[in-house]
Amino acid sequence: MLEPAEALACCPPLAREPMSAAAAERIAPLLKAIADPVRLRLLSLIASHADAEACVCDLNDAFDLSQPTISHHLKQLHAAGLLEREKRGVWVYYRAVPGPLRDLAALLGGVGA
Amino acid sequence: MLEPAEALACCPPLAREPMSAAAAERIAPLLKAIADPVRLRLLSLIASHADAEACVCDLNDAFDLSQPTISHHLKQLHAAGLLEREKRGVWVYYRAVPGPLRDLAALLGGVGA
DNA sequence: CCTCCGCATAGACATCTGTCAATATCGACC
DNA sequence: GGTCGATATTGACAGATGTCTATGCGGAGG
Numbered sequence: 001m002l003e004p005a006e007a008l009a010c011c012p013p014l015a016r017e018p019m020s021a022a023a024a025e026r027i028a029p030l031l032k033a034i035a036d037p038v039r040l041r042l043l044s045l046i047a048s049h050a051d052a053e054a055c056v057c058d059l060n061d062a063f064d065l066s067q068p069t070i071s072h073h074l075k076q077l078h079a080a081g082l083l084e085r086e087k088r089g090v091w092v093y094y095r096a097v098p099g100p101l102r103d104l105a106a107l108l109g110g111v112g113a
Numbered sequence: 114m115l116e117p118a119e120a121l122a123c124c125p126p127l128a129r130e131p132m133s134a135a136a137a138e139r140i141a142p143l144l145k146a147i148a149d150p151v152r153l154r155l156l157s158l159i160a161s162h163a164d165a166e167a168c169v170c171d172l173n174d175a176f177d178l179s180q181p182t183i184s185h186h187l188k189q190l191h192a193a194g195l196l197e198r199e200k201r202g203v204w205v206y207y208r209a210v211p212g213p214l215r216d217l218a219a220l221l222g223g224v225g226a
Numbered sequence: 227c228c229t230c231c232g233c234a235t236a237g238a239c240a241t242c243t244g245t246c247a248a249t250a251t252c253g254a255c256c
Numbered sequence: 257g258g259t260c261g262a263t264a265t266t267g268a269c270a271g272a273t274g275t276c277t278a279t280g281c282g283g284a285g286g
Contacts, residue, residue: 014153015160015209018175024150024157031153034221035144036274037137040127044137047128056233062131069275071234090232090283096128105222108147108214149244169263182245184264203253203262 014107027107030100033080038063039073043082046096053086053095127220140220143213146193151176152186156195159209166199166208 019027034040045062046054060070074094077083084095132140147153158175159167173183187207190196197208 014157014214015165017157017161019154019157021150021154024153028148028150028153031144031148035141035148037134037141038274040137040141040144041132041134044127044130044132048130052128060233065274066276067233068235068277072274075234087233092233101127101221105218105220107218109218109222151244173263178244179246180263181247181265185244188264200252200263205263 013109027104030080030082030104033076033082036073038065038070039077042070042073043077043096046083046094047101051095052098053093056092056094059094126222140217143193143195143217146189146195149186151178151183152190155183155186156190156209159196159207160214164208165211166206169205169207172207 034043041062042059045059046052056070056074059074060067063070074083074085078085078094081100082097084097086093086095147156154175155172158172159165169183169187172187173180176183187196187198191198191207194213195210197210199206199208
């Protein structure tokens with residue numbers, strides 16, 4: 001099981017000071033989780049939806065991929081702490097977690113500032 | 114050969130609207146380039162250095178990895194358009210390119226805003 | 227209770243990725 | 257021009273990753 005990776009909000013921007021090996025090991029999995037075209041689109045689809053949540057049934061239709069493959073990608077995003085999972089009746093809804101993405105943005109920003 | 118990937122400054126934040134498949138394919142390689150602990154540290158080391166540039170000779174010493182491995186990672190960051198390469202005398206200097214990282218930060222930011 | 231539907235898991239497979247040792251390249255300096 | 261020092265390239269290899277098919281699981285409705 002992967003850690004929720006909330007342990008990121010600590011870090012100064014990339015260009016502020018050299019990142020420690022430990023910080024890099026902690027942050028890289030978060031970037032890996034979104035460094036895939038399918039997962040990027042999934043995250044965007046969910047985050048741009050009403051209430052930043054979407055039903056798996058809708059997500060499956062948006063891709064030319066098998067249902068298990070989508071499920072696999074959603075699992076990775078969930079394991080990275082970027083999505084929350086909630087079952088409502090027959091359907092499963094995934095909701096975007098704003099914190100980690102905001103932290104990543106802060107990490108990458110301020111390089112050329 | 115990989116494309117310089119400047120074709121990113123176009124995109125609205127992730128949560129603004131669903132990302133197109135084409136945009137995802139264009140952006141994912143950029144994220145892949147920084148989704149590695151070693152490359153994250155390399156980028157941070159260079160970006161946080163004076164003039165946002167550093168000599169390869171210094172970078173090699175900062176890691177417990179072979180010289181070819183560091184060279185390989187630098188090549189990937191360069192191919193992604195995140196580093197510029199300049200040879201001065203015997204040494205090679207890499208400089209951080211601010212644009213792409215700033216664009217990525219803009220892409221990820223504004224999710225929970 | 228049996229079946230169907232939505233989603234997850236398991237297993238298999240090809241490809242990609244990170245690493246190293248060995249070697250090449252390219253200047254500088256003697 | 258020969259040698260040496262700094263990087264890059266090549267080839268090899270183990271392990272991670274993305275995809276599929278087949279199967280499992282749990283709830284809703286007949």
